Amino acid sequence: MKLELDHISKAFGDFYANQDISITVEPGQIHSLLGENGAGKSTLMNVLYGLYQPTSGRILVDGTPQTFTGPGDAMAAGIGMVHQHFMLVPVFTVAENVALGAETTRGGVLDLKETRRKIREISSRYGFDVDPDAIVEDLPVGVQQRVEIIKALVRNAKVLILDEPTAVLTPQETDELLEIMRQLAASGTSVVFISHKLREVKAVADVITVIRRGRVVGEADPKADPTELAALMVGREVHLNVNKTPAEPGETVLKVQDLAVTAANGQRLVDGISLEISGGEILAIAGVQGNGQTELSEAIMGLTEGRVTGSITLDGKELVGMGTHQVLRAGVGFVPEDRNVDGLVGAFSVQENLVLDLFDTEQFSKAGSLNLKAMGANSAHRIDEFDIRTPNAQAAASTLSGGNQQKVVMARELSRPLRLFVASQPTRGVDVGSIEFLHGRIVEERDRGTAVMIVSTELDEVIQLADRIAVLYQGRVVGIVPADTSRDVLGLMMAGMTQSEAAVAADAHGPTETTAIVEEGGVL
Template sequence: MQLELKNVTKAFGDFVANDSISLTVEPGQVHTLLGENGAGKSTLMNVLFGLYQPTAGEILLNGQPVRFSGPGDAMARGIGMVHQHFMLVPVFTVAENIALGHEDTKGGRLDLKTTARKVREISARFGFDIDPDALVEDLPVGVQQRVEIIKALIRDAELLILDEPTAVLTPQETDELLRIIKQLRDGGTSIIFISHKLREVKEISDVITVIRRGKVVGTADPSASSSELASLMVGRDVQLNLNRVPAEGGSPALEVKNLSVVATNGTLLLDDVSLSVAEGEVLAVAGVQGNGQTELVESIMGLRPVQSGSVSLHGDVLTGRPVKEVLRYGVGYVPEDRNVEGLVGEFSVAENLVLDQLDRPEIAGRLSLHRAAVARNASDKIEEFDIRTGSASAAASTLSGGNQQKIVLAREFSRPLRLLVASQPTRGVDVGSIEFLHRRILRERDTGTAVVLVSTELDEVLEMGDRIAVMYHGKLMGIVPGGTSREVLGLMMAGSTAEEAFEAAAGSAQPGSEENLV
């Protein structure tokens, strides 16, 4: 199937999410849409899939103009979409999920046997190894994604849209997905691959279209360097390699001992986790989202009660202390969702920069802020952290994601720190801001601050971690040196202990390549 988008525009009121976008996807081609979060990629695909109506422009399939009133129309014309967040019912079987909305019937009754047969046929053709009778909630996320792909293929999709498809996958699951995409392409399926991960984009793409702020700013060949692609994405030169020096490391700062956390329904969220972080060290915590990282961070910060175990900083026990007291012990906190926990969007940039300092007499009195002091602080921090804002009095919600994150980091670095806990510090942040944030965190590390950095982005973990801890189902699978191979980390993210992962990776390595495991 050939797809053409001609001058497609999508506006929401005065905001133009897609601005006169034109591109062509040829049959049997992987066409990547590359751009930062918020660039307009997903909006464009929602227009193509019939979820949004275009404000202007036209869509052509095999040279014929089409207009979709909803996803059903798009699917009827051979377009399938695998969304970033899976559209599956956990308590249904694979066959039930695939039949949902497109039920085969026999004698007026639901015919799941026919659906199961089709699942097995597609599974065998592409090597998916999917049991149609398995409950979706029992399947790993990588297998759930294959179920989503089968949903599209079973409806004869000739064009498949994959929206950030590797966001919740281990490295091994990512490699398997890329293999499947190549197999689909070689079979004649047209594929639109939406991503911001440069390594994957370079590996899988036939053509790369770069979108920035809702506009096509260029096309690139997969042979282009990562730096060239990053520069197209943000509109300026970007230094991707930090060239950081290894941590010297000091005495232990943070000590987490035998920490267990239980949900209100009795589910064990953290299972006997123990770790330590030294002064002047970054411990990067890796794992697929939802494997206990959030609970670990919240337990350290005093945001979540623990069932057993303890957290201490330089010998002072923090367990059971209120968050305000934990902060006063010299702990900085960058939450995983800045809009929920890190900022008050309606407050000004200046006000957000002092949110955790309102008990300081130089910042606030009993009834009001000392505006002059708040303004001076804002001026200093805006300059030091390169916060791009028209005014310190602008609402924080009006800034880009990267600049909002700079506000959070600037506020936390406004006081002496002994520990920085940064959870997903670059989520939804452009490549240029990521570069700045990474350098600033490493500068703090080099002053002797212990750093716990939690990230689902493996590139970030490898770039920043002096040591790397891997979480799986609430357990710590091990702590390995920084620079450990993706293969080893991927095996640990899937449930292997560090020892098992190193042994398995060494067994699969080529002779003489064992040094690449670390």
């Protein structure tokens, strides 16, 4: 099926998220959309999938203009979409999820026989190995994603939109997904692949279309140098490699010993973690989302709602039992994993957000009143220092792009002397230009002698920033390894293997077999 977007524009009031965009996706083609944060990629795909109506322009399928008033129309025309956040009901079986919205009944009872048959057929064709009767919440993330793909294929999708599909996958699961995309294309299904990860796009795309500020700025050859692609995305030269000298660690600053965090239901979220971070080094915490990283960071910051046992000391001073305000005052800076929930007050101005954890200090308050002059001077300095793109310091933080919101959080946390800097998902949802800047500031903080802990599910980021890497699996540290440890070994450790087991497995097995090992929980 040939899909054409013909001069599509989408306006929200006076603002055009998409302007005069024309893209053609040929049958059996993997067509990648690249663009920085706010470039308009997701808006364009929402127009294509019937979630938005275009302000102008046409959608054509095999040369015939189409009008999609909702996703049902798009699916009926042969267009399927796998969202970044899966649209699955966790307590339903695979078959029930696939049938949802297109149920067939017999005698008033849900009939899943045909759905199960189709799941087995598609699973066999592409090597998915998905059990129709498995409960979705019991499946690994990579298999859940395959269920989403099966949902689209059962509905005869001829064009499959994948929106940031590798965000929650291990490296091996990512490689497997790229192979699935190749198989789909070989069978005649077109794939629209939305990603900001240049390595993956280059590995699988037939055509790359780059969007910047709502417009198509060009098509790129997948063989192009990554720096060329990055420059096309953001409109300037971008350095993709982190420029840092070898670490010169000093004395131990943070010491975590036998740390455990237990939820109210008795589940052990952090299970006996012990680690140390010295001043002047970056320890990166690697792992698939949901393996205790969030709870580790929150325990350090005094934010966890669970029961905490064990010890966390900063320069020998116990942090367990302290409130978050006390931890911050002890010299800890913190960038939370979700800036919109925990890092910013969207309705507050940029100026106000830049002093959220400092407003009651002598610098910014006097006799119970805010020192607005000092706040204004501080915001002017930080906006310039961190290149925060905002109309002015009084603009609401919610009006900024994701990258600039992250810069506000980072500027605030790095605006005072620190002994420990904890950053969870420091560049999540941030474009390559802002990533370059934020990585540079993290390294600068390390070079000032601060102990730095980075929590990231982005393996490329972990490898680039880390001086050492601690890998978490099911709330435990399975190993602390050097930063030059191979991606294959790290990926297998993220699935539960020790470093020695992962090294043996990576040497002994090819990519397909290694992926199978990961999906079996790391057991040979």
